Amino acid sequence: MKKLINTVSLLLLLAVVMTGCGKEAPKVEEKLVPVETTKISTGDLSHSLNTTGEIIAGADVNVMPKVSGRVQNVVVKVGDKVHKGQVLFQLEGNDAQNALAQAEAGLDLAQANLERAQQGLKDAQINFDRSKELYDSQAISKSQFEQAESGLVSAQTNLKVSEAQVKQAQASLNTTQDNYNNATVVSPINGVVAAINVDPGAMVSPQVSTVTVVQMDTTKVKVNVSENVVDSIKAGTKVPVTVNAINKTVTGTVLSVAPKADPATRAFAVEVQLPNEKGDIKPGMVARLNLSTGTSTGVLVLPIDAVLERDGQYTVFIVEDGKAKEVSVKVGTTSGELTEISSGLKEGQTVIVTGNRLVSEGQKVKVVKELGGASK
Structure with missing residues (x-):
């Protein structure tokens, strides 16, 4: 009886094994990474220099008497607006x-x-x-x-x-x-009294500054630029200027470009004039400038997000035969959301913009949207 039971069990086991061998193993579907792409094309790219500088008054005048004498009275105070020719103080x-x-x-x-x-x-x-x-x-x-x-x-x-x-x-x-x-000392400009360094009864002379008057209707910001961009900056050029302290952006105008470099810094001074009708831009505030330094025409451009940087090396992922392919590139000028590709790609190639950080070499991808084109 025991022998019979063992024989039946063996037959059942063989039947199960034979049944399994008659079926194919289930296929595992490969996962496609969804990406957004764009075709690299040529365009014009503006060059710009982002820099910062300190705001100064449009004019800053230290008023000194033309003759020596004793101060009889001071008729203004700090913060007063004065006009040209207005009395500041009187000597005996x-x-x-x-x-x-x-x-x-x-x-x-x-x-x-x-x-x-x-x-x-x-x-x-x-x-x-x-x-x-x-x-x-x-x-x-x-x-x-x-x-x-x-x-x-x-x-x-x-x-x-x-x-x-x-x-x-x-x-x-x-x-x-x-x-x-000259015993009556007047303001030489329209402006605001910024400092008073004298009191009634004090002796003054032409060698000592007594009152400081600053012009606030216009202000200036001075920045230093290097020799490789100074020739591209011209007087009269409009410049976006942002003053973070008051959360304000105004359009400035390049007032002057120094014809020679500072011997100490080897930089060229550029002054940008800012409108200040409301007087809310104060000397001493820090301004951020975006100086235009020329235009590159007919260059290959890509969105900045399409370019990956690792240890100073730049790469992009292109799509070939439905797969991601990593390509080394050299970048040039960056302006706004675009960057120049100086080598490594050809016009018309499909480049991954979104999802490029999720793919690897040879991985299959699914283009869900082509930027500038219809969704797929």
């Missing part, structure tokens, strides 16, 4: 006023002497003319005539001296008047 003017009165009197005296000399010349001319007639008619002696002639010459000389004295007195008065006027 007693000495200047006395000197002015003396100079005016000196001019009056010189003018009186001039009038007397003019009259003296007239009298001498009349006397000379009369003496000449008498001498010609032999009514007076030669010595009398020569005396009249000498008097005319002397009168002419006196007139010249008097005229010179008037000019001298007028120049002295002008200088004294300037000194008197």
Whole structure:
């Protein structure tokens, strides 16, 4: 009985094995990675230089008195808006006023002497003319005539001296008047008072800055650029400028480009003027600039996301026969969302833009969308 049971079990096992060998093993479907692609094409790529710089006032003037003196009063405070010619502070003017009165009197005296000399010349001319007639008619002696002639010459000389004295007195008065006027110190520009370094009663001189006035209607930002891009930056060029402190972007204008490099930095200074009608852009803030430095025409371009970088080497994945193929490339200028491919690819090749970080060499892919084309 036991032998029979063993025989039946063996037959059943053989039947199961034979049944299994008659069927094919199930196939495992290969997974396709979904990707988005684009065809590499030629285009124009703008070159730009992203840099930062510190904002400075459109004009920054340290006001110093033209004469020495003691401050009588200060009529402005920090933050005041002032216009050109507006009084900032006043020096004591007693000495200047006395000197002015003396100079005016000196001019009056010189003018009186001039009038007397003019009259003296007239009298001498009349006397000379009369003496000449008498001498010609032999009514007076030669010595009398020569005396009249000498008097005319002397009168002419006196007139010249008097005229010179008037000019001298007028120049002295002008200088004294300037000194008197300079006791009133005014703003040389329209702007805002940024600093006051003087108090009433203090002594000041032309060598010491007393008040600082800055022009805020326009501001400037100064940046340094290298020699390989300076020739492409031109005065008058429009420049986007972002001031992060106030979250504001304005359009600036290149005001000047230095004709020579700074000996210390070997860089060229570029000044960009910024409009500031509201006055919210303050000197000292940091600005970010995007300077245009030219255009490359007819170059191969790709979206930045299509290019992978590993240890300084750049690659892209192209699609060939439904599979991903890794290709080494060299990149050039980058502008916005596009980058230049200088070697490694040909126009018209299909490049993976999205999903390129999920594929490997030879892996099958499924193009779900071709950028710029219809979805697949």
